[in-house]
Amino acid sequence: MGRVTENEVRLEERGELLAKLKEAQSKFGYVPREVMSELAEFYHLPLSDVYGVATFYSFLSIRPQGKYVIKVCKSIPCFLREYQVILEAIEREIGIKANETTVDGRFSIQLTNCIGACDKAPSIMINDDFHTDVTPEKIPQILQEYQ
């Protein structure tokens, strides 16, 4: 017994859309077009509407990303604690630049805005994990955890 008409989709159900997009991101490493089309059909929305949500949030990507997304914070408190030095160390360690993905699909690097760990700057995230008080020396060991 499924929903047939647009009228039957309750407003609150559309609220699930962001969570569903995040699920796809987690499962596939990005939000494939097919998933967006399926969700559009399921929630009786234009594809452009779903695309609009998928491209609004920085946690979602419509292009494939690495298994582990390294987010280096570039906001002012981390800038004051030299995030660029950390970024360069990471780029050197895995051989790619920001906004790129390693050939083996293991890592992507993204620059992100304030992640709320300013008291322990410079800070980065790798998927859901925080790494704080980062130094270039700690980078190889940190990245080793993510195989």
Next chain:
Amino acid sequence: MPEKRIVLRNCGIINPHQITTYIERDGFKAIKKAQGAMSPQQVVSEIKASGLRGRGGAGFPCGLKWELASQTESAEKYVICNADEGEIGTFKDRYILENDPFTLIEGIGIAGYAIGARKGYVYLRGEYHYLLNSLENAIRQAKESGYLPHIDIEVCEGAGAYVCGEESALMDSIEGKRGEVRYRPPFPPTRGLWGKPTVINNVETLMNVPQIILNGAQWFSQIGTERSKGTKVFSVSGDVKKPGVYELVMGTLLRELVEQLAQAQDVKMVQVGGATGKILPYEMINTPLAFETVLGAGAVIVFNTKRDIVDIVYRTMEFLAEESCGKCSPCREGTVAMAAILERFSRGQAREGDIQLLEEVSSPLALASICGLGQAAPTPILDTLQYFRGDYEKRIKKSRVDKS
């Protein structure tokens, strides 16, 4: 000693995963008192009388918000706790959620009782996903212990968007849409989440509620200043020896926080409030911290004398241009335009008239943007032009010299 822990009274003392440790410290006594001995109207009156103002940056009177929502007739109403905490340099809510989710849950429960809401949401920024289990566990323990018979609380996670800390964009996000800001009126207590009366309060605001109910409005209103009652939890970062979270009585001098507690030296300027907070040169270090002067959400970023002001303002504007939701033209176009001009300054390529251009573009943003992001975007530029104009002018002269 300017530190006073009301909001943070349990942090580092209770076990955030074990409700019994919270109950031992008067946990849930406030909600029992509210539901047992006070009517919803009396709870609203008590919060109004306390003078509690929002702690997320805007400082709107909490009691007034609750009153409006309680007076709007509707079978469905909502309480939303804004735990999006995206403001630059702010991490106080992270600290609170890590250490004392129970006080927050009790505060949400009391709000629900006051306005007649049976559903509550905690909108948790996606970056704080590591706190999800702890938060849901605390909610479950509170529910199972019978302290929340009247309300169901659910955690809804964000996905990395600064503007979703703005209350109306936050609601659009919960509704599964792009986090776009809404035109007001109507205001959320009248028509909010899914068109229903909704109260949205910051984490720290709700953390104050149980103590106010237990100790009374008069107790609370005797702390602080004329128009800023109670304490404020500050997040200090930047060029300081001791970054971290500090809870101070409203009206404490900035000097006490920055120099005494955080041990900063050689201070050039301090930004209070966040990315678009007021910028104070060191000469103004004796400014009291309160809504009447400078406060915002209480992010305090300290810059020493070696810092390049123009570059910092450029990076801030770049951030705002990235995070603008894009709905209104003044902000969407204005932040990009100002970032482009500031980029010229940071590269030493600023032209004659660029300062005037910045001041001109600031005007429509401040006056006509739908929300605080756009309205306050010009603040760092205008403040630094006021106190450090020479730093900008140096960048114009430099490029003239280079060209010749």
